[in-house]
Amino acid sequence: MGLLSVELSGQLLARFGDRFSISQALREQHGRGESHHTPAIPDAVIFAQSTDDVADAVRLCAAAGVPVIAFGAGTSLEGHLTAVRGGVSIDLSQMSQIIRVSAEDLDCTVQAGVTREQLNAHLRDQGLFFPIDPGANASIGGMTATRASGTNAVRYGTMRENVLSMTVVLPTGQVIRTGGRARKSSAGYDLTRLFVGSEGTLGIITEVTLRLQGVPETISAALCSFGSVEQAVSAAIAVVQLAIPVARMELMDRGLIAAANAYSGLSLKIEDTLAFEFHGSPASVREQVELVADIVKDHGGRDFEWANAPEERNRLWKARHNAFYAVVSQRQNAKGWSSDVCVPVSELSGCILKTRALLQDCSVPAAILGHVGDGNYHVVFAVDPDNEAELAEVAAINKKMVEHAISVGGTSTGEHGVGTGKIGYLRQEHGNAVDLMALLKHAIDPKGIMNPGKILPV
Amino acid sequence: MGLLSVELSGQLLARFGDRFSISQALREQHGRGESHHTPAIPDAVIFAQSTDDVADAVRLCAAAGVPVIAFGAGTSLEGHLTAVRGGVSIDLSQMSQIIRVSAEDLDCTVQAGVTREQLNAHLRDQGLFFPIDPGANASIGGMTATRASGTNAVRYGTMRENVLSMTVVLPTGQVIRTGGRARKSSAGYDLTRLFVGSEGTLGIITEVTLRLQGVPETISAALCSFGSVEQAVSAAIAVVQLAIPVARMELMDRGLIAAANAYSGLSLKIEDTLAFEFHGSPASVREQVELVADIVKDHGGRDFEWANAPEERNRLWKARHNAFYAVVSQRQNAKGWSSDVCVPVSELSGCILKTRALLQDCSVPAAILGHVGDGNYHVVFAVDPDNEAELAEVAAINKKMVEHAISVGGTSTGEHGVGTGKIGYLRQEHGNAVDLMALLKHAIDPKGIMNPGKILPV
Numbered sequence: 001m002g003l004l005s006v007e008l009s010g011q012l013l014a015r016f017g018d019r020f021s022i023s024q025a026l027r028e029q030h031g032r033g034e035s036h037h038t039p040a041i042p043d044a045v046i047f048a049q050s051t052d053d054v055a056d057a058v059r060l061c062a063a064a065g066v067p068v069i070a071f072g073a074g075t076s077l078e079g080h081l082t083a084v085r086g087g088v089s090i091d092l093s094q095m096s097q098i099i100r101v102s103a104e105d106l107d108c109t110v111q112a113g114v115t116r117e118q119l120n121a122h123l124r125d126q127g128l129f130f131p132i133d134p135g136a137n138a139s140i141g142g143m144t145a146t147r148a149s150g151t152n153a154v155r156y157g158t159m160r161e162n163v164l165s166m167t168v169v170l171p172t173g174q175v176i177r178t179g180g181r182a183r184k185s186s187a188g189y190d191l192t193r194l195f196v197g198s199e200g201t202l203g204i205i206t207e208v209t210l211r212l213q214g215v216p217e218t219i220s221a222a223l224c225s226f227g228s229v230e231q232a233v234s235a236a237i238a239v240v241q242l243a244i245p246v247a248r249m250e251l252m253d254r255g256l257i258a259a260a261n262a263y264s265g266l267s268l269k270i271e272d273t274l275a276f277e278f279h280g281s282p283a284s285v286r287e288q289v290e291l292v293a294d295i296v297k298d299h300g301g302r303d304f305e306w307a308n309a310p311e312e313r314n315r316l317w318k319a320r321h322n323a324f325y326a327v328v329s330q331r332q333n334a335k336g337w338s339s340d341v342c343v344p345v346s347e348l349s350g351c352i353l354k355t356r357a358l359l360q361d362c363s364v365p366a367a368i369l370g371h372v373g374d375g376n377y378h379v380v381f382a383v384d385p386d387n388e389a390e391l392a393e394v395a396a397i398n399k400k401m402v403e404h405a406i407s408v409g410g411t412s413t414g415e416h417g418v419g420t421g422k423i424g425y426l427r428q429e430h431g432n433a434v435d436l437m438a439l440l441k442h443a444i445d446p447k448g449i450m451n452p453g454k455i456l457p458v
Numbered sequence: 459m460g461l462l463s464v465e466l467s468g469q470l471l472a473r474f475g476d477r478f479s480i481s482q483a484l485r486e487q488h489g490r491g492e493s494h495h496t497p498a499i500p501d502a503v504i505f506a507q508s509t510d511d512v513a514d515a516v517r518l519c520a521a522a523g524v525p526v527i528a529f530g531a532g533t534s535l536e537g538h539l540t541a542v543r544g545g546v547s548i549d550l551s552q553m554s555q556i557i558r559v560s561a562e563d564l565d566c567t568v569q570a571g572v573t574r575e576q577l578n579a580h581l582r583d584q585g586l587f588f589p590i591d592p593g594a595n596a597s598i599g600g601m602t603a604t605r606a607s608g609t610n611a612v613r614y615g616t617m618r619e620n621v622l623s624m625t626v627v628l629p630t631g632q633v634i635r636t637g638g639r640a641r642k643s644s645a646g647y648d649l650t651r652l653f654v655g656s657e658g659t660l661g662i663i664t665e666v667t668l669r670l671q672g673v674p675e676t677i678s679a680a681l682c683s684f685g686s687v688e689q690a691v692s693a694a695i696a697v698v699q700l701a702i703p704v705a706r707m708e709l710m711d712r713g714l715i716a717a718a719n720a721y722s723g724l725s726l727k728i729e730d731t732l733a734f735e736f737h738g739s740p741a742s743v744r745e746q747v748e749l750v751a752d753i754v755k756d757h758g759g760r761d762f763e764w765a766n767a768p769e770e771r772n773r774l775w776k777a778r779h780n781a782f783y784a785v786v787s788q789r790q791n792a793k794g795w796s797s798d799v800c801v802p803v804s805e806l807s808g809c810i811l812k813t814r815a816l817l818q819d820c821s822v823p824a825a826i827l828g829h830v831g832d833g834n835y836h837v838v839f840a841v842d843p844d845n846e847a848e849l850a851e852v853a854a855i856n857k858k859m860v861e862h863a864i865s866v867g868g869t870s871t872g873e874h875g876v877g878t879g880k881i882g883y884l885r886q887e888h889g890n891a892v893d894l895m896a897l898l899k900h901a902i903d904p905k906g907i908m909n910p911g912k913i914l915p916v
Contacts, residue, residue, distance in 0.1 A: 104699060104804040147644040158642050160651070161619055176891040182800040183832045184616050185869035186605040186655055187876055187887055188913055189895045193618070193651030197644055214701050241562060243672050287741050342640040346562040374641045411643035418645055429645055433634040436902070437647045443901035444894070455646055 004043045004088070008064040012046060012088070015056055019047040030069075030089035033076030034136070034324070036335040036385050037420060042069060042083035047091045051167055051175055051206040054090060058204065059173030061088055067449045070200040072139030073115055077338050078419025080146065080199055084453035090204060092141055098122050099207065107164060107181060109209045112141025128212045131156035131247075134415065135321035141205045146417035147197030151320065154240075154373030155247040155279065156213060158415065165192050167207035171445040181209060194440075199417055200451035202444045216247075216279035220289065221313045222304035224296045225271035229253050229356060229368065232272045233349045235299035236372040240345050244291050248277035248317075249373040251352075256323055256367035256380075263326035264319040274301070274372070275320060277313070323369050327380040330365045334382040339398045341405035342376040342414025352377060354404055358397045364390055376414035403428065418455045426455070462501045462546070466522040470504060470546070473514055477505040488527075488547035491534030492594070492782070494793040494843050495878060500527060500541035505549045509625055509633055509664040512548060516662065517631030519546050525907045528658040530597030531573055535782075535796045536877025538604065538657055542911040548662060550599055556580050557665065565622060565639060567667045570599025586670045589614035592873065593779035599663045604875035605655030609778065612698075612831030613705040613737065614671060616873065623650050625665035629903040639667060652898075657875055658909035660902045674705075674737035678747065679771045680762035682754045683729035687711050687814060687826065690730045691807045693757035694830040698803050702749050706735035706775075707831040709810075714781055714825035714838075721784035722777040732759070732830075733778060735771070781827050785838040788823040792840035797856045799863035800834040800872025810835060812862055816855045822848055834872035861886065876913045884913070 004012075004022075012020045021027075022044045032039035043066075048054045061068045067087025074081065083089065095111035098119065102108065103126050110119060117137045119130050132143060134150035142148075144166065149158035156162065165179030168191075178191035195205060226232040229251070236249055252260070252273045261268055276292060278285045293304060307316045319326075328336040343351050352368065359366050359379065370377025379401065381394045402412045402425050412418075412425035427434045438456050441448075452458050462470075462480075470478045479485075480502045490497035501524075506512045519526045525545025532539065541547065553569035556577065560566065561584050568577060575595045577588050590601060592608035600606070602624065607616035614620065623637030626649075636649035653663060684690040687709070694707055710718070710731045719726055734750060736743045751762060765774045777784070786794040801809050810826065817824050817837065828835025837859065839852045860870045860883050870876075870883035885892045896914050899906075910916050 102802070102804065104695075105802045106699070106701075107802070147642075147648075149642055153642065157619075160642070160648065161615075170894065174890065174893075176894055177889060178891060180864070180869055180887065181802045181867035182834075182869040182872065183803075184605075184607055184611065184618070184800055184834065184872050186798075186871045186873050187869045187880065188655070188884055188892070189660075189898060190605075190618065190648075190651045190655055191888075191891055191894060193648045194898075197646070197648055202647075237562075241564070243564075281745055283741055283745050287739055340644075342642055344560070344563045344565070344639045345641075346560065376640075376642065406638070409639035411638055411640040411645045413644045414640065414642050415644050422645065426646055429638065430649075431635060432632060433636060433649055434646070435632075436628065436634060436649060439901055440647060440652075440898065443897055 004066060005064060008060060008066060011060050012044065012057065015060065016046050021045045030071050030091065031081065031083055033074060033079065033081050034336065035077045036337040036383050037079035037082060040082035040084045042089040043086050045089045045091055047094050049094050051169065054169045054204050054206050055173045055175050057088065057090055058169050058171065062171055062173060062447060062449055065447055065449065067452050068204065069451050070141065070145065070204045072113060072142030073137060075136035075138045075142065076419060077416045078421035080417060080419040080454055082420060084420065085458060092139065095206065101126065103128060105181065106212045107209060108212055109207060110140050112139060112206050112208060114140050116140065116143065123212065127215050129215050130210055131213050132159055132162055140208050144196055144205050144208050145199050147415065149415040151248045151250055151371060153371060154249055155245055160193060160196050162211045163192055163196050164209040164211060166195060166205050166209065168195055168203040168205055170203045171447065171450050199419065199454050201441060201455050202450060218280060218282045218285040220278045220285050221307045221316055222276050223268065223273055223307065224301045224304055225269050225273045226301050229272045229352060230349060231300040232274050233352055233372060235296045235301055236274060237345050237348060238295045238299065239292055240373050242291065244288055246276055246288060246292065246373060247279040248275065250275045250320055251370045251372045251377065252320065253368040256327065256369050259326040259330055259367060260319045260323060263329050264322055266319055275316060324380050327365060327367050328382045331382040333384065335385045337381040337383045337394055338378050338416065339401060340378050340413050340416040341402055341410055342374060343405050343408055343410030345375045347408040347410065348372060348375050351405055351408065355379060355401050358400055362397060363393060374414065420453060423455065423457060462524060463522060466518060466524060469518050470502065470515065473518065474504050479503045488529050488549065489539065489541055491532060491537065491539050492794065493535045494795040494841050495537035495540060498540035498542045500547040501544050503547045503549055505552050507552050509627065512627045512662050512664050513631045513633055515546065515548055516627050516629065520629055520631060520905065520907055523905055523907065525910050527909050528599065528603065528662045530571060530600030531595060533594035533596045533600065534877060535874045536879035538875060538877040538912055540878060542878065543916060550597065553664065559584065561586060563639065564670045565667060566670055567665060568598050570597060570664050570666060572598050574598065574601065581670065585673050587673050588668055589671050590617055590620055598666050602654055602663050602666050603657050605873065607873040609706045609708055609829060611829060612707055613703055618651060618654050620669045621650060621654050622667040622669060624653060624663050624667065626653050626661040626663055628661045629905065629908050657877065657912050659899060659913050660908060676740045676743040677735065677737055678743050679735045679765045679774055681726065681731055681733050681765065682759045682762055683727050683731045684759050687730045687810060688807060689758040690732050691810055691830060693754045693759055694732060695803050695806060696753045696757065697750055698831050700749065702746055704734055704746060704750065704831060705737040706733065708733045708778055709828045709830045709835065710778065710781065711826040714785065714827050717784040717788055717825060718777045718781060721787050722780055724773065724777055733774060782838050785823060785825050786840045789840040791842065793843045795839040795841050795852055796836050796874065797859060798836050798871050798874040799860055799868055800832060801863050801866055801868030803833045805866040805868065806830060806833050809863055809866065813837060813859050816858055820855060821851060832872065878911060881913065881915060
């Protein structure tokens with residue numbers, strides 16, 4: 001850790017001019033994501049505008065053995081952006097160009113700093129949309145690097161399934177393309193999937209080619225409240241097991257609904273709730289709705305409350321997306337700690353029950369929410385980041401939840417990534433396969449300059 | 459190349475007894491797949507029955523620096539099985555145990571030697587099926603290793619999307635699990651996708667956990683003939699662009715239909731044809747059929763001919779699956795050369811037109827067929843493997859087809875894999891990303907004993 005050498009600073013200044021900064025405020029802003037993780041401030045920030053910029057920055061830093069950390073929209077939840085060994089934060093937010101959209105092929109290529117909302121605003125007139133929706137207005141590069149997913153993944157998959165290829169700057173400064181535009185290929189190792197989810201530890205993603213979807217003819221959304229979380233989850237599992245192609249199926253427990261009402265000015269019934277969205281032709285949506293209505297009734301759900309007008313739908317999903325902030329806002333000066341596990345659907349009910357039991361005596365505000373169609377759920381805690389006892393209490397709950405998820409064949413993180421927050425669980429989850437991960441890391445980044453201390457210990 | 463050392467032979471014999479063989483006939487059978495590639499015979503064959511068997515075989519061979527080549531059902535089309543540097547063929551066909559099926563989670567775990575037909579026969583009573591269907595009755599291990607797909611991929615994806623995790627024996631003999639059973643995970647590098655499509659060059663896959671599907675309530679199949687391949691392809695592209703969720707959409711040109719009639723005893727109209735299959739609820743299938751019927755009519759297609767009775771459907775798809783053998787059987791003592799490219803759908807029509815022009819003066823029987831919904835098509839040639847001039851002629855046609863596919867953003871192989879057959883195109887397709895592939899190969903297999911000479915040059 002420590003300041004950059006005079007030589008490297010001079011080189012970066014010469015190359016990037018006023019897009020190179022050592023301002024304290026900028027550095028502080030780049031040393032953290034949105035969650036409770038302790039910030040670690042980089043020594044400098046560079047604003048890249050092109051793949052060449054990134055390649056030059058990486059090359060100069062690599063020559064000096066200085067770490068580089070890619071920064072997109074700053075919405076990380078697991079400490080991905082912390083400069084734990086100092087170094088240079090490469091901010092990609094000015095790489096916000098939508099390079100190409102093909103309505104014919106349902107694909108597009110964007111620079112890594114494009115945000116998902118920007119992309120969807122751009123696509124709207126062409127009747128297209130990009131379905132992956134983690135809630136936050138994250139950058140496409142960041143979503144790719146963390147293998148993000150979110151509310152629509154139950155129908156449309158995650159970044160793993162929706163990235164066709166990308167441009168990556170390797171630790172040498174070399175630039176590669178990981179693939180072409182074909183929908184499928186058997187031509188060599190799957191470099192695309194190697195970089196999806198690599199969290200900036202193997203290279204920096206500068207451009208991404210994505211699959212797109214046509215906007216469905218009919219979109220319909222509904223809320224259904226239940227007497228208990230268990231009932232809601234069992235209904236959700238039945239929907240999955242019947243393979244009804246719902247586009248969204250989100251669990252919000254009553255604590256979350258209360259927080260969302262307060263934060264987003266809503267008046268939803270304060271009950272454990274499933275929120276659905278249905279996409280398709282009118283006939284297909286009708287059929288899905290009928291099937292799901294029967295299922296929720298069988299599991300003790302109340303009648304659907306519809307939110308079909310686009311503005312109603314938007315309010316509903318905005319409230320869902322703001323769940324993190326809603327929970328955090330329940331307490332002054334709190335930070336959010338959002339944990340994230342994903343389990344086989346048959347284990348979901350048991351896991352959530354166990355998690356609820358753990359939360360019973362928790363001293364800080366907490367709520368459960370989840371993309372239950374995927375077996376993925378979160379607990380959001382509102383913590384005082386200066387209160388060690390409280391952090392230890394939440395860490396202990398988190399540990400039990402994660403370890404139980406792993407013990408039933410699940411994963412320590414369904415979509416937030418490892419960052420620094422889940423490093424401690426990687427070996428428990430993957431056993432000696434972690435050694436292979438470390439081997440790959442060392443082969444590609446022998447100097448260990450790419451976002452060190454994330455995924456794998458430094 | 460050459461025989462095994464006395465020492466290694468002794469060790470393998472001691473460990474495997476009569477499951478270790480140096481019989482000439484067995485070795486010959488293990489030195490080739492189903493296509494025209496010149497066989498290269500291994501020095502010995504081992505029949506593995508467990509992951510431990512594979513691990514011990516790999517460990518002993520690795521210590522002696524002797525190559526190992528995994529062998530499943532022997533249906534490779536690109537020379538994956540040739541022992542180009544000698545070594546030991548590890549036959550996994552006796553690893554044919556279906557370890558676990560979960561109807562609740564729609565997943566299963568099987569040993570690598572289980573074939574897709576065996577798996578589907580096992581699943582049928584539970585109302586489940588495994589959708590990936592490359593035609594041949596390949597092993598699940600082989601399908602995983604080549605990133606196979608086939609007729610159903612347009613709806614259900616490829617092995618890339620349907621393998622949840624696997625057990626792999628690394629070149630050290632170490633055994634790893636690449637992941638758990640969660641539908642999605644952001645926990646570390648995607649080792650699963652690294653091994654999917656790695657063609658035995660990074661490790662040997664011994665067990666695979668797969669996603670399954672429920673058997674659709676309604677299945678309906680139909681043929682539609684067109685006045686030209688162009689019309690058929692343009693109809694297929696329109697179906698894709700409207701995102702109609704057809705389960706299968708296969709192009710068979712008139713040459714192929716004639717060959718299939720002769721080979722499979724059918725009396726299909728000898729015209730350029732699209733074969734469709736529709737899966738879903740009765741209402742959804744009806745809707746898909748109506749939409750597709752309108753589209754094919756707009757593109758000059760004749761009326762659908764239905765093949766709805768299960769036995770009719772089976773005959774149709776069996777004929778499609780036997781296309782390779784049908785073309786080859788047009789000529790005595792011929793071998794099949796099946797080339798395979800995949801392009802963005804908007805480029806498909808242009809590519810197929812160019813390929814047809816190349817075939818105009820071809821001196822050997824040839825037919826075009828394809829999974830056109832994915833932009834993936836094949837040409838099957840019936841070649842005399844001893845006729846150098848003929849092989850050169852087909853190689854030249856193949857080269858033009860592949861290079862054109864790459865030039866429009868496509869790939870040199872959509873599903874057959876690289877093997878030895880497509881090695882020469884890898885750099886053209888991936889540029890300097892091939893260096894990264896070689897770096898990974900060297901890091902994981904520094905002695906180069908895992909299926910050497912496949913994907914990357916020795």
